[in-house]
Amino acid sequence: MVNNTLAPRQRPVGVTIIAILQAIGGVLEILGGIFLLNVSTVAAIIPIVLGIISLILAWGLWTLKPWAFWVTVVLEAITLITGIVSLVTGNITASVVIQTIIALAILIYLFADRNVRAAFRT
Numbered sequence: 001m002v003n004n005t006l007a008p009r010q011r012p013v014g015v016t017i018i019a020i021l022q023a024i025g026g027v028l029e030i031l032g033g034i035f036l037l038n039v040s041t042v043a044a045i046i047p048i049v050l051g052i053i054s055l056i057l058a059w060g061l062w063t064l065k066p067w068a069f070w071v072t073v074v075l076e077a078i079t080l081i082t083g084i085v086s087l088v089t090g091n092i093t094a095s096v097v098i099q100t101i102i103a104l105a106i107l108i109y110l111f112a113d114r115n116v117r118a119a120f121r122t
Contacts, residue, residue, distance in 0.1 A: 009064050009119050014109050018072070019061035026054030069120040073110060079103035 029051030036044035057075075060068025083100025086092070110116055 009121070010115075011062070011064055012113065012115050012119055014113065015061055015064070015116060015119065018106060019058045022054055022061060023058035026051045026058060029054055064119050064121075066120050066122050069110065069116075069122050073107065076103040076106045076110075080107065 029047045031051075033044045033046070033048035033051060036047065057068055057071055061072065079099055080103040083096050083103060086096045087100065
C-alpha cells in the first residue's frame with residue numbers, strides 16, 4: 001500500500017494566481033506605508049503591517065499551508081459580508097461591487113474545486 005500523504009502536492013493554477021495577487025497587494029500596502037512615513041509615522045504603520053501580513057499569507061498560499069486556506073476563506077467571507085451590507089445599505093460603488101464579486105468567486109473556487117482542498121489537505 002502506498003502512503004499518499006508524503007506525495008508532492010501540485011499547486012492549482014487558481015491558488016497560484018490568488019497567491020501572486022496577494023503578494024502584489026502586500027507589496028503595494030508596504031509601499032503605501034513607506035510613502036506615508038513623510039506624513040505620519042503612526043499612519044504608516046498600519047499599511048506596512050497589513051502588507052507584511054499579506055506577504056505572509058501569499059507565502060502560505062504558495063506553499064499550500066492549510067492555515068493559509070482557512071485565513072483566505074475567513075478574509076474573503078468578511079469581504080463578501082461587508083460588500084453585501086454595503087450594497088443593502090445603498091453604499092454602492094464600483095469598488096464595492098468588484099470586491100464583492102471577487103470575494104464570492106474566490107470562495108466558490110476554494111470550495112468547489114476538489115483539487116484545491118486536496119492540495120491544502122483540508
